[in-house]
Amino acid sequence: MKKSIGDNIFPDGMSFEDGLILLKRAGFDGVELWLGERPWFQMSTNDSQLRELKRKIQDAGLEVSDIANSLDWEENISSRDPAKRQAAFRHIERQIEAAQIFGCDAILVVAGVVTSDTPYNEVYNRCLDSLKKLGETAAKAHVKIGAENCCSEQKFLLSPREFDRFLADVDNPWVGIHLDVGNIHDTGFAEQWIEITGPRITRIHVKDVQKQRGRCGKQSVYTNIFLGDNNWRAIRDALTKVGYSGWLIAEMEARYRYAPDQQVYDTSAAMTRVISGNL
Amino acid sequence: MRMQTRRDVLRQALALPFLARRQSQSAPPSEQRVEIVADSDLLSEESAHGFRSLLKDGCARNILIFPAARPVSRSRASELRDCAVRGAWIIWESAPYYPRYGEPMLERLFGRKVLPPIPTSPDRLVSYVRYCWPRDILIRSFLTVTPIECPPAEVIATCCGKTVGARWQLGRGGIVFLGAMLGPQIQAEDPHAREVGLGLLRL
Numbered sequence: 001m002k003k004s005i006g007d008n009i010f011p012d013g014m015s016f017e018d019g020l021i022l023l024k025r026a027g028f029d030g031v032e033l034w035l036g037e038r039p040w041f042q043m044s045t046n047d048s049q050l051r052e053l054k055r056k057i058q059d060a061g062l063e064v065s066d067i068a069n070s071l072d073w074e075e076n077i078s079s080r081d082p083a084k085r086q087a088a089f090r091h092i093e094r095q096i097e098a099a100q101i102f103g104c105d106a107i108l109v110v111a112g113v114v115t116s117d118t119p120y121n122e123v124y125n126r127c128l129d130s131l132k133k134l135g136e137t138a139a140k141a142h143v144k145i146g147a148e149n150c151c152s153e154q155k156f157l158l159s160p161r162e163f164d165r166f167l168a169d170v171d172n173p174w175v176g177i178h179l180d181v182g183n184i185h186d187t188g189f190a191e192q193w194i195e196i197t198g199p200r201i202t203r204i205h206v207k208d209v210q211k212q213r214g215r216c217g218k219q220s221v222y223t224n225i226f227l228g229d230n231n232w233r234a235i236r237d238a239l240t241k242v243g244y245s246g247w248l249i250a251e252m253e254a255r256y257r258y259a260p261d262q263q264v265y266d267t268s269a270a271m272t273r274v275i276s277g278n279l
Numbered sequence: 280m281r282m283q284t285r286r287d288v289l290r291q292a293l294a295l296p297f298l299a300r301r302q303s304q305s306a307p308p309s310e311q312r313v314e315i316v317a318d319s320d321l322l323s324e325e326s327a328h329g330f331r332s333l334l335k336d337g338c339a340r341n342i343l344i345f346p347a348a349r350p351v352s353r354s355r356a357s358e359l360r361d362c363a364v365r366g367a368w369i370i371w372e373s374a375p376y377y378p379r380y381g382e383p384m385l386e387r388l389f390g391r392k393v394l395p396p397i398p399t400s401p402d403r404l405v406s407y408v409r410y411c412w413p414r415d416i417l418i419r420s421f422l423t424v425t426p427i428e429c430p431p432a433e434v435i436a437t438c439c440g441k442t443v444g445a446r447w448q449l450g451r452g453g454i455v456f457l458g459a460m461l462g463p464q465i466q467a468e469d470p471h472a473r474e475v476g477l478g479l480l481r482l
Contacts, residue, residue: 191406195419241417
């Protein structure tokens, strides 16, 4: 397995180049690029600018593990507003194009956001239709779409069997799950999600979660690997069980008030322990 | 109508043509059969259901399966041993919930020492059992696992550094000891549990 982390962990004010050097020094093999998050990768960034980013990544001795986006929360494929849905199609297709440019085979999307005025069944059917269409584009590009399980925030596809059933309904091998083992909170167990969705996993996000903490206000449930309630030994065994040998990608909240680069080093070290199974 | 007791079921199983004492020791069994000797408790029934789901794929031997097995009496155990000696394979799935007073019987009759169970789930020390036969795979543990002492060549599963699954020859048949519940995992649609289960039927 290889280690990656999002470019959104780069400390504020740090350049793209310096961020890459930090990741390499910390022992990462790759970087997850977030469309819409940082100035160097926006919808306005053109292909030649992306190729320049690719060169810098290669010069740093890194690869691109996948292309994520931070735009789905405002422009989702489940939106009632057709303009927002169309915008979601555009940025997801841009992710696929970027993946091709960067030579990686996976993107991350948040498929579906249930709200009080966008009910569940509507979201389900709209996501199904959208991912069937986007899946055709993904298949042609040989890039897998990984729908992330942001269970608590999406209020959608809240159990592993349901998620698996949803993907079975999409019925396209180029559409799978980008499984975040920290996103399950107190509604389940990451290792069981891994077992049930195993063959459909495109990438794995790692972080830890404090299951007993209430999710209210600004109090975050997320924390560094090994500081929360995830059963990391079981997670590691489950990854072995389903034969997952792809990227592990840290998705950390920047929590260090001092020496923020230290969080990158600490995360890398923890991920090495997870991969080694020495837990 | 009187409900069939476990003793009735066991008696019937032991009276199967291929297991009967009257059968010649040298004569080959007339047919391959699997009997599942379940107790009338929910866990045993659940496990039996898992094993039963495998039967349509056939088997290569005469096999007696004891899902979530409770201890049996010494005389019954002696009969089982005779069955094995005459060519049957006995799959003994140790139940995690019952008193362990039956294990000395296993040691006396089957020659292997069964150790006290190890809890896995409460302190989350271990969640998976590693099988090395029929191939190297992981299957979730089931609350506790029951270790057994046996020669390395007989080991089929380990957990917490202990052997929790073994198989060994006894006469023309043999014993498979499962110290981790397998039937419920088959019932839970774990494909690896199914693989191990099918492997057991092709001993």
